[in-house]
Amino acid sequence: MATIRLGDEAPNFTAKSTEGTIHFHDWLGDSWGILFSHPADYTPVCTTELGTVAKYKAEFDKRNVKVVALSVDGLESHKGWVNDINETQDTTVNFPIIADDDRKVSELYDMIHPNADSNLTVRSVFVIDPDKKVKLMITYPASTGRNFEELLRVIDSLQLTAYHKVATPANWKNGEDCVVAPSIETKDIPAIFPKGHKEIKPYLRMTPQPNLN
Numbered sequence: 636m637a638t639i640r641l642g643d644e645a646p647n648f649t650a651k652s653t654e655g656t657i658h659f660h661d662w663l664g665d666s667w668g669i670l671f672s673h674p675a676d677y678t679p680v681c682t683t684e685l686g687t688v689a690k691y692k693a694e695f696d697k698r699n700v701k702v703v704a705l706s707v708d709g710l711e712s713h714k715g716w717v718n719d720i721n722e723t724q725d726t727t728v729n730f731p732i733i734a735d736d737d738r739k740v741s742e743l744y745d746m747i748h749p750n751a752d753s754n755l756t757v758r759s760v761f762v763i764d765p766d767k768k769v770k771l772m773i774t775y776p777a778s779t780g781r782n783f784e785e786l787l788r789v790i791d792s793l794q795l796t797a798y799h800k801v802a803t804p805a806n807w808k809n810g811e812d813c814v815v816a817p818s819i820e821t822k823d824i825p826a827i828f829p830k831g832h833k834e835i836k837p838y839l840r841m842t843p844q845p846n847l848n
């Protein structure tokens with residue numbers, strides 16, 4: 636298992652899932668992707684998480700993001716559990732769940748943290764861009780369910796900053812002012828950001844979000 640760092644190519648793999656065999660890079664195609672692990676099937680927090688992701692599917696689609704979940708349980712377990720998720724969370728699971736009972740993918744992505752639990756994956760999130768580069772990694776413990784609003788927020792930031800010379804400040808949300816990238820000289824800002832800018836300090840220049848009308 637090699638350490639994965641931001642900017643690395645997301646390791647490729649082939650695995651069984653509830654929607655058939657996934658050849659990861661081919662499955663991603665030209666889309667952004669989220670690979671997220673959950674500790675175990677038939678557990679309460681995971682049930683709420685996967686139900687929540689199903690409800691957010693349209694938001695991920697809007698952002699051209701494909702979502703795939705994973706746990707170290709097998710395919711039959713996943714299939715049975717999906718019925719429970721659909722029933723209890725009032726939704727329909729609409730994304731694949733990888734069956735990683737041989738731990739191949741979990742180990743490839745370092746999702747098992749033995750000092751937390753040697754048998755289960757932690758709650759990892761990997762956001763991958765269309766070049767297959769890892770753009771974000773988040774790790775939560777089993778006891779804390781993830782905030783999928785935050786995941787959408789961070790995807791908005793990753794996609795904005797991938798295509799425009801801005802960064803996003805603390806607690807930024809889509810539509811709010813952005814920070815001009817430090818690599819841009821103040822004299823060049825008007826040509827790059829014609830909507831205007833405010834120089835608060837020579838190193839802190841704000842501009843309206845550039846990809847909005």
Ligand code: BEZ
Nearest residue numbers: 674678679680681777778
């Ligand atoms: C849960 O999803 O509820 C859970 C899974 C493993 C350990 C603790 C909680």
